[in-house]
Amino acid sequence: MTDESQTRIREIVDANDVVLFMKGSPLFPQCGFSSRAVAILNHLGADFESVDVLQDQGIRQGIKAFSDWPTIPQLYVKGEFIGGSDIMMEMYETGELKTLLDETGAAEA
Numbered sequence: 001m002t003d004e005s006q007t008r009i010r011e012i013v014d015a016n017d018v019v020l021f022m023k024g025s026p027l028f029p030q031c032g033f034s035s036r037a038v039a040i041l042n043h044l045g046a047d048f049e050s051v052d053v054l055q056d057q058g059i060r061q062g063i064k065a066f067s068d069w070p071t072i073p074q075l076y077v078k079g080e081f082i083g084g085s086d087i088m089m090e091m092y093e094t095g096e097l098k099t100l101l102d103e104t105g106a107a108e109a
Contacts, residue, residue: 005062013076018048018106021063022073026050033085037073040085040092046107078104 013019018041024030026038030052041048053060053072060072067074067081075082077100082088091097101107 005056005058006066009059009062009066012049012051013079016049016076017078017104018046018101019051019076020048020073021051021053021059021076023052023054025052030054031072033071034073037075037085037088040088040097041075044092044098044101044107046101048106077101077106 009021020026020034020037020041022029022034022037024034026042029035029038038050051059053063063072063074064070069081069084071084073085075084075088082091082097082100088097091100098107
């Protein structure tokens, strides 16, 4: 992992209210966990940026160190690491994710 990849990840996280580091794209997720994460965000009407970690090995490895979280996808809201698809699903089911997105203005009312 390089300082360059950490800097690029920080810039992406800081520049977007909601960003999902995932495998593939929202239209063509490349794993079930990324697909589920996109489905949750779409269902909540979230306006989010996505980063395909398969396109950049530096980001793919760097994001795991950046968050100290071993798996992808990874969701960030307002610069804060939220979690992977399991945590997103739990937060979705309890309404916590919708509340968080509403509070940040990242989801449609």
